[in-house]
Amino acid sequence: GSSDDGDTPAAGGITQVKVGVIPIVDVAPIYLGQQKGFFKTRNIELTMESGQGGAAIVPGVVSGQFQFGFSNMTSLMIAQTKNVPVKVVANGVASTGEAGKDFGAVAVRKDSPITKAADLAGKKIAVNTLKNIGDTTVRESVRKAGGDPSGINFVEMPLPNMPAAVENGQVDAAWVVEPWLSVVTAAGGRAVAWNFVDAAPNLTVAGYFASTKLIADDPDLVKRFTEGVNESLAYADAHPDEVRAVLATYTKIDPKVIASLTLPKWPTEINKPSVQTLADLGAKDGIFGSATPDLSKILP
Amino acid sequence: MIKRLLLVLGLPVVLFATWYAASANSENFYAPPLRQIMVAFADTWTPERLRTDVLPSLARLGAGYLLAAVLGIALGVAIGMNPRLRAAFEPVLEFFRAIPPPVLVPVIMLFAGIGNGMKVIVIVTGCVWPVLLNTVEGVRAIDGVLSDTTRAYGVTGAARLRYLVLPSASPQIFAGLRQALSIAIILMVISEMFAASNGLGFTIVQFQRSFAIPEMWSGIILLGLLGFLLAELFRLGERYTLAWYHGLRDAQRRS
Amino acid sequence: MRKDDAMLKVDGLRKVYRSGSREVEALRDLTFTVEAGELVCLVGPSGCGKTTLLRCVAGLLEPTGGEVFVDGGPVAGPPPGMAVVFQEYGRSLFPWMSVRDNVELPLRRKKMPRSRRRELVAEALASVGLDGTESAYPWQLSGGMQQRVAIARAVAYEPTILLMDEPFAAVDAQTRADLEDLVRSLWRRLGVTILFVTHDIDEAVYLGQRVLMLSASPTVVQDELTVDLPAERDQLHTRADPRFTAQRAHVYAQIQAAKARTGTASGAAGELSSADR
Amino acid sequence: MRKDDAMLKVDGLRKVYRSGSREVEALRDLTFTVEAGELVCLVGPSGCGKTTLLRCVAGLLEPTGGEVFVDGGPVAGPPPGMAVVFQEYGRSLFPWMSVRDNVELPLRRKKMPRSRRRELVAEALASVGLDGTESAYPWQLSGGMQQRVAIARAVAYEPTILLMDEPFAAVDAQTRADLEDLVRSLWRRLGVTILFVTHDIDEAVYLGQRVLMLSASPTVVQDELTVDLPAERDQLHTRADPRFTAQRAHVYAQIQAAKARTGTASGAAGELSSADR
């Protein structure tokens, strides 16, 4: 193993840092920041480790194989209720807060009878992960639109399969994020609910986190990383064209889609009330079991 | 009987005891003490849970395994008996064999939807290979003199299959079936990672994602127990079907 | 060769085994005929190609040259109504079947009631002295018993042409005599055409109407003897007959001659050549 | 039985095969001794338990009762310096090894230079008439050639005790005679103790110093004959010797008697009993 390669400053005081990320649009700022040298100037040499979701990233961070990781807020709150020793160190990505212009939505096919969020009640909806941020926020959308969310049948499905599943009628609707949202709409599909927008204004969707051990042992590194991320977030938010350019480097998204897809917001501040709302929604849907997440333990 | 029980349980007991002792003071979040796991096991795998999650899984497992066995043996016999057929099909089969199920599943979903059918197909596509390969090799290895005997006496077609090919290849076919059994369990888990809402695999993955680590380990232990139980059943079936084979080998070794 | 209605006609048969760089000419040029209902014995030194010949006749092996005709037609696969007792008797029994099932298997193709089948099986096993072993597996039997199961299988099949490759090699003298008489009575009763390979010259003369003697390899038909003994034979009197003694001496001398010609004292290893190593 | 320095002592040997509900008493009660350097032949009806006896002596099979002593010690596993030629010669050759390697394999354990080993192998193969086949695989040989490879393997091993189970069953008469002389010369040259199973009564008398006759099963030693022939034997004169004829007649009569006693005409099937089916 190489469990502590990253902790020891390499020659010239540069710290090697591994960040566990999912190679999707949400993490564009950190790639952009790396390109722009926002981490170099803070004596951090970044390596991105692209895992497929929490199964690999969280254990990697907990064991010190990665110094930082990227995860959605609901997963982090679930982790907190189970006393996983991790804590958010920087904001990750947020909803645009504008219905019709967000980076994730519930979409149906062209000729679907479903036209508004309330119609989703009792339907079969695909989400990429059950009992997580997707189903809780979609339920909230339906609830707010006056529908009954209790009868919704959520099925788990990888995002790449959703456009086909919607079109074949395997599911009635799917919660998709970019770039699949663009793919569905390009094929004639319609967005019928903007679940992030409906859940809370300017919802903070995800964040960068570290293990509590690292935070205690090397507060300086954490501070430098947080600053680097914040600078990257601000820069990305201000330079959408450069974001689209950097997307082409670490993803294989079709250039036409890159040009047109809706980018999320990258504020540097975590919207704590919105996270609290997420926590409440999750608790309502029972995804934390009997526990309730303690935000003070998870947010900086 | 007692001796057999000792043999079966001896090593597992020792290993579990070691695990128990070694993990007693574990601070590691992902490797909790076995004590905790055992508590979680009792809490998690209630009869209700077994009915709603394990039973559907077992049904899919059974369907997939049987289908794979039939398909593997049928295809294997055909390919094993005909070198030309084998030459034509082997590259295509090897091609599919090398594709990982997590990549294949989305493709299968395109055709088979997201229901139980898809999960059964995933199980079949994974565990047909050991049966197929072993059947092919078993059929190829049929003793020349035996094969000549059936030909000379005009035992052909279905009779040849039934009285020569299948029995003669059966030791190796059973090796394949034995392999396929544990692979079927593994693929049951993998298939339930996609588009499932119940099942043992789904539950374990759900535990893993929600950081319920002792519960996840308890699920893995349950998988192991399941594998062990099925293997015992399998052993009984094999003892019965291959009685002549084991008799032949034991008679001269131990009598 | 002789008449045209021969049951078996072997014409210029040649067989070369090729595997890798090794090439063995097992049969060089064999030509002979067996009439329908004839009992012909085949003798020849070890390794001269008797088994090879039998396998070509049975349609189990493709000749390198020449042709084999059974019942007028050229042999492509095993001809119908043929039974073979293989030299490797142990390996020709199915280890997963009881003795009964082994004997019964070839009968299944013949349309006959189950009871008749059982009867044939029981009779055949009794005639080789194996009653009582029906439910045993072949590997629970002694070598000689296994060989007798293989014979019983051929007998129960009631073939029209019967090929036997040293079928009595593993049984004791007394059993051997009994089996010889069994084969002769079977032959006379059913009018089977029999080609019988043996190493025992006495046996060849006692059993056959004719004895074909093969040379050591490169193998050709070295000599042929029409056995000048009455059709009614029995162990005691026939073997004491001076004609019997004379004829076995003739065969013996021929085989000696065959061996002497190949140089090596006791083998037929001469035919083994290595093409390029 | 006789002296105490016996090479091989079989004492009250009993063997019952059990498998499932089937029980076969292969050997009931065998007692005999073989002195060091003796050549003893064993005859008996097919299925009477000769192979079983040999396997017990070789330490490959656990007796049900009684004991076997080799060189003074009780037999638990195969005793050192022993070579066995199995009745199933085909299956006792390793198909994955060339003839040469098959013969050489047992020699590897003996500390000797490689060249000496090669020499022994070549000599042994030549002595059974198989020179030229060294690089062939056993399954490329005829039945008789395979059997001779198995014999060559035993010969090359230069054993102190040699067990042979119908070792010449698959070879022609001439080769058989040559091999008989080979065994006798080996025995006289090396002073090997030999236990030789055969179905050929002439062979037993020609080869042995003593002939042990087993009964049909339930098997006991039925009779024993000390062969009253000069140590110098050869195929022509010995077989013409009137003493030879008398003794083979004696053995023949004994075996006839053994068979007659068990009722069935030609088999040893009587010993097969079914415990509960």
Next chain:
Amino acid sequence: MTAPDAAAPRTFRGGRALLGLSGLAGLLVLVEVLPRTGLVSADYLPPTSRILAALADEAATGPFWVAVGDTLTAWAAGLAIAVAAGVAVGILIGAVPVLRAVTASTVEFLRPIPSVALIPLAVLLYGSDLGSSLLLVVYAAFWQVLVQVLYGVADVDPVADETARSFRLGAFARVRHVLWPTALPYVFTGVRLAAAVALVLAVTAEMIIGAPGLGAVIAVAQTSNAIPTMYALIVVTGLLGVTINIGARAAERHFLSWHQSVRGEIPA
């Protein structure tokens, strides 16, 4: 132990390769036709021509070959360890009946545990290094070899075994000269099974953990909805499988030339 190389087998081998190619060609045509007839949407299963175009694009880039190299490294190392361990343990357990009886239940308990369930453990121990991939690959492939070896060792002909025992061959010589050749055909099947499983696990581990290699590239293609590229990469995985099998078959023809399964097919 030379492979058959006379003229006749060679032409047959040429024919064999042709037949195999025609089988693959059939698959290519099928995949070209299926989307074009509209049975499935070309958006989700692109026709062969587009997949091949994407493959050509990929093959022109350096990182692609680095990824192939990484995957093959993990595969080869994992397979080698699994085969060595599987064969050694299998022969040991198979040859000693007591060991077999004692370990049987544990083996059956451990075998059905999916490698994917061990991913957190692997990451815990090795992060996203080669080590994690190796752990998963070895764990999965080991059992395949082990079970085959166990069945192979049980297949020893009793007469052959007795022959070896009667000449008092030592334990090692019996393993080397009797057990091993008997088990070899089973081992070959085991290795072929394990080779594919190792490839599958290497790619899966790379996909999920993000260890460098083809799997990681596939994951990126998947999360980017680059469907033709994804299929192109799948094709690469499949072709690796085909290549590996060709190698295994060649080795088999060489080492098992004495075995019925090989010699039975050489026209005599």
